[in-house]
Amino acid sequence: MNWQGMLGLWWTVPAGLALMGYGGSLAGVTRPQRAVWVTARVVEVHQPEHGDSKRPGIPVTVAFRDPDTGMEFRLRHAGRNNHVVDAAWLGREFPVRYPRGRPERFHLMLDTVGETRGLGAPNCMVFLLLVGLVVQSFFARGWPTGLICLGGLLFLIGALSRDIRGARARATLLDGAVAVPGRVVAVTKDVYTDGEGSEIVNHAPVVAFTTRGGILVTALCREGIPKPGLSLGRELTIHYAPADWSVLTPDLDHDRRDRAATVRFIVMLRLAAIAAVATGANSLFHLVPVT
Numbered sequence: 175m176n177w178q179g180m181l182g183l184w185w186t187v188p189a190g191l192a193l194m195g196y197g198g199s200l201a202g203v204t205r206p207q208r209a210v211w212v213t214a215r216v217v218e219v220h221q222p223e224h225g226d227s228k229r230p231g232i233p234v235t236v237a238f239r240d241p242d243t244g245m246e247f248r249l250r251h252a253g254r255n256n257h258v259v260d261a262a263w264l265g266r267e268f269p270v271r272y273p274r275g276r277p278e279r280f281h282l283m284l285d286t287v288g289e290t291r292g293l294g295a296p297n298c299m300v301f302l303l304l305v306g307l308v309v310q311s312f313f314a315r316g317w318p319t320g321l322i323c324l325g326g327l328l329f330l331i332g333a334l335s336r337d338i339r340g341a342r343a344r345a346t347l348l349d350g351a352v353a354v355p356g357r358v359v360a361v362t363k364d365v366y367t368d369g370e371g372s373e374i375v376n377h378a379p380v381v382a383f384t385t386r387g388g389i390l391v392t393a394l395c396r397e398g399i400p401k402p403g404l405s406l407g408r409e410l411t412i413h414y415a416p417a418d419w420s421v422l423t424p425d426l427d428h429d430r431r432d433r434a435a436t437v438r439f440i441v442m443l444r445l446a447a448i449a450a451v452a453t454g455a456n457s458l459f460h461l462v463p464v465t
Contacts (some may be wrong), residue, residue, distance in 0.1 A: 177449075185306055195296025205291025206271060211290070214238035214270040214282070217248060219262045221359060221390050224406060228362035228378040231258035232392050238270055240277050247277045254298040257282045261393035261420035304330070309332065321454030329447035338440050341433040347415035348429065356383035356412035357426070358405045362394070376402040381424070383412040391419050398425035399431060 198204045218235035222228075230253030237248045251259070259268075259282070271289075272280040283289055304327050312320030322442040360380040365373055379395050379402050391414070399405050414422035 185303065188302040188306070192296045192299035192303065192336065195292070195299065199291045199293055199296070205273075206289055206292040208274070209271040210241065210274050210277075211269060211271045212238045212241065214268050214280075215264055216264055216266045216268075219264065219390075220250075220266065220334060221382075221392060222394075224360040225363050226360075227364050228376075228394060228396070229364065230256070231260055231394055232262040232380070234259055234262045236268065236270065236280075236282065238277070238280075247268060247280075249278060249280060251280075251282045257284045259284070260396075261391060263389050263391045263419065265389075266420075318454040318458035321371055321450045322458070325447040325450030325452075325454065326446075328443055328450065331459060332440050332444040335440050335443075337436050341436050344421055345430075345433055347418055347421045348413065348423070348426065350401075350416060351413040351423075351426065352386055353411050353413050353417055354383050354385065356381045356410050358399070358408045358410070359392070361402060361406050363403075364421070375403070377405075379405045379408075381410070381412060385414065385419055389419070391422075393420070394423055395422075398423050398428045 195204070199207070202208075205231075214236040215238070216234045217237045220233040220235070222230070222232065233250065233252040235248055235250045237246060239246045252258070269283045269286055270280050271283055272278075280288065308320065308323045308327055311323040358379045359382045362378045362380065364376045365436075366376065368374055379399050381394050381395050381399075382390065384390050395402075399408075399410070410424050412422055412424055413426050
């Protein structure tokens with residue numbers, strides 16, 4: 175099969191899956207739409223063991239009531255399906271979904287954008303279609319058209335990104351941050367291997383602090399604590415948002431720099447997209463003479 179046939183297959187498979195996904199969503203038959211959605215509350219917080227992986231986040235036991243039977247279930251959640259709890263306290267509530275009649279197969283939904291209608295998979299297929307369009311434009315139409323398509327895709331990614339909105343919302347919440355004493359109660363450890371076979375060790379401290387209202391919060395601090403591998407037992411100051419205790423940081427300046435870096439990245443992505451479109455259009459239509 176030549177490259178044109180491969181591109182044709184690229185178009186056919188994602189297009190068919192995307193149409194099936196959107197059709198199922200319109201018909202209300204996707205898995206999330208057929209699932210039972212309830213609100214669960216945290217009834218027990220389990221502290222990660224020192225040296226465990228950070229991937230499961232903070233393990234919690236949640237309780238929720240099945241609306242069909244009226245029975246209450248108490249089940250443990252430990253980072254399944256990439257839905258990781260980074261901060262937990264007794265009484266915190268989360269949306270939960272599970273197949274009807276199978277509450278033990280529950281999913282803790284920390285981010286419900288696109289999840290309630292089952293649009294995640296078809297949206298991914300559309301993204302693959304756009305990538306295929308960019309690749310085909312380079313091969314079939316030449317690099318100027320390819321640059322225009324690539325710039326359009328990058329600009330779309332930058333425009334749809336929620337990172338800038340998230341950074342601004344976090345900044346608003348932390349503007350009135352409350353400072354309380356905290357302590358590192360465990361340090362997680364993950365070992366990765368780079369492309370050359372070398373091991374990279376990543377540590378993430380687990381901190382515990384008590385809010386002004388007397389609520390004990392256990393949280394995973396991925397950033398902001400210097401020398402995290404040696405931080406077990408360290409006393410520190412935690413700054414948390416009174417409106418959302420899961421928004422916290424041990425270092426306000428580091429958090430501010432991290433948000434600024436996120437905004438800069440998205441802005442640079444948009445500028446790169448505009449530059450790619452302008453360069454491709456200029457080469458294709460000779461808008462500005464190049465000497």
